[in-house]
Amino acid sequence: MFENFDFSDFWHDSQYALDEYVGESPTDEYIESIEKELGYKLPESYKYLIKQHNGGIPNNTAFRMDIPTTWSKDHISIEGIYGVDRKRDNSVCGETGTEFWIDEWEYPAIGIAICDTPSAGHEMVFLDYRECGKDGEPKVVYIEQENDMRIVPIADTFEEFIRGLISEDEFDYE
Structure with missing residues (x-):
């Protein structure tokens, strides 16, 4: 898993990131409780x-x-990656986690919200369990709220998604 992938410069630990996204290191038992709560x-x-x-x-x-x-036309952008600390709003089970996006914003109940975007909720990244079932390996998808909840495939696995993240500087915004 993540063979030959260097995480040493992966995270941008600004004060905002630490306050809003980064949670305490979870135990296996805590992760299991999150899975039970989410149903996936x-x-x-x-x-x-x-x-x-x-x-x-x-x-x-x-x-x-x-x-x-x-x-x-050629990429998506994420704001942050959700962790599993229930005390963080930006977490899969946080105040603005999966349940919020499905119940309040009417995103399709296809899995778990894992990344928010700079659009303030008009696009989200989800783990999509439709093909694999609640215990399988979900795909990663981009859901466009402003485009009738269009679901756009991103990656076949979460690891592929993480490995595919690149700098915004690689794109021309003109």
């Missing part, structure tokens, strides 16, 4: 990541896309 088994790669750093803002926040989205 979390991907092993996600569990690995949150045991190292429980949520946060990565240095690289863009993911190259072949399909144009409401954000851009």
Whole structure:
């Protein structure tokens, strides 16, 4: 898992990130309680990541896309990655976690919200369990609220998504 991937410069630990996203290091029992609350088994790669750093803002926040989205013709952007600390609003079970996005913003109940975006809720990144079931390996998708909740595939696995994050500087905004 994450073989030959260097996490030493992955996270941008600003004060905002530490206050809003980064939670306490979770135990296996805590993760199991989150899975039970959500009704989904979390991907092993996600569990690995949150045991190292429980949520946060990565240095690289863009993911190259072949399909144009409401954000851009060639990529999406994320604000942060949700961890599992219930005390953090920006967490899968936090105040603005999965339940909030599904109940309040009417995002489709296809899985777990794992990343918010700079659009303040008009696009979200979810783990999508529709094909694999609640115990399988979910795909990662981008959901566009402003485009009739269009679901756009991003990556086949969470690890592939993390490995694919690149710098926003690689894109031309003109």
